Amino acid sequence: MENGARNGGSASVTGNGNGDGALAPHVAMLVTPGMGHLIPLAELAKRLVARHGVRATLLTFASTASATQRKFLASLPAGIESVSLPPVDLSDLPPDAAIETLMSEECVRLVPALTGILARLRETTRLVAFVADLFGTDSFDAARDAGVPRRYLFFPANLHTLTLILNLPELDVSIPGKFGDLAEPVRLPGCVPIPGPDILAPLQDKSNPCYKWMLHHGKRYHEVDAILVNSFDAVEPNAAKELRLQKPGRPVVYPIGPLITTNTADDATPRAACLDWLDRQPAKSVIFVSFGSGGSLPTDQMRELALGLELSGQRFLWVVRSPSDQGDVNANYYDAESKKDPFGYLPDGFTERTKDVGLLVPSWAPQTKVLAHPATGGFLTHCGWNSVLESLLHGVPMVAWPLFAEQRQNAVMLTDGVGAAIRVPESKGRSKIAAVVREVMEGEGRGAAVRPNVAELQQAAVDGLRDGGVATAALAEVAYKWTV
């Protein structure tokens, strides 16, 4: 039901044909590129539709119309429509522009088109709110100009990262040098201390335009009516307590997570073969290895990972992507499909030697179903926040191998904070990889504490999402404000 097929450079907005659309409260949601942004925002839309009688229009960027995304949008239930915004010319940007820059630039250049779309939505529906995600703050100008009554930020990452970005205007002054050069960790209210080199990747090089963009967004976050965050108290209790305090100039923050995908495009297709393979493995015996929708490793690390998995003696299910060697760990960000045959980069004989214990899947696997499978006992993850939430909600302990964005911070929080993961040492040698995998899978050493910690977090997450649970109540409060 993706209604927004591009139409001569302009977007089209189509109702879902149920007849009463003009009366139901309607929310427009801007999704900046990346499945990691789309999936939780779509889940928020599903909850609003199912529980609060709100209808939603997801506005997606033309730059991100991958097959995976199209399939996902086509699987959304009635009450949610999607509109692909018109393409914008970004050819003046340097070829090495950071993804945060690309998303922010695309957003700012879309403001005129977006204003028109929101104005039309206001005429044809009862538009009660506009929600944009983390890189979409300039779209609030469009919402204001179109006369949308409320502007909300949806933050798909966690409260630690939100705290950092909200504090960035002050940190920009108080820390003039590079975060990476700091001798002491960065201490923020309610947050686990974060070593400078682990601070959000786009803040590491202050001369890069993406730093200026993050600073810009940090300032604009203060303008919104409220911030919805895909996190929950138990996983970052002190940050939640701190952000719940009402502070002048800081919007109200609602932790409404964990919102993870409940049914996916994969439901419509035959059951994935990797799930059949999992059916044949013993309970909690398999480590799932995946680097999110866009992550890829340098060739040498990919090789060490393969040999480390082999050395660990554990069963594994690995979503393999072609490597990227230009320091471009998010090479597939805009398009989850590998461009080349990823298996061609594995060490000689690896596939044959591990065929009884390992399964390799190119590019994409039904991750939540894998994590929910009884045979899955661990998750080697890039610590993308959706992956972390999915792991916690399914009670799966993690091996942390962060790559880009805020993933290094997430790894710190998960290891030093709630003890839900063990991090792979920076050297990424095969024997160290094998040791960490064994610790998590066999509950040895540090792994002994990780399992019960994850079980506790799983319970807290599940409780929060029940009727009357803290996340459900927070979203109900938001929906009430929109619809009275």
Ligand code: UDP
């Ligand atoms: N995902 C998936 N299959 C894959 C890779 C990713 O279903 O093979 C989903 C995953 O379940 C999660 C999202 O894509 O919901 C990735 O989001 P995350 O925040 O973890 O990482 P990002 O893709 O933003 O780096």
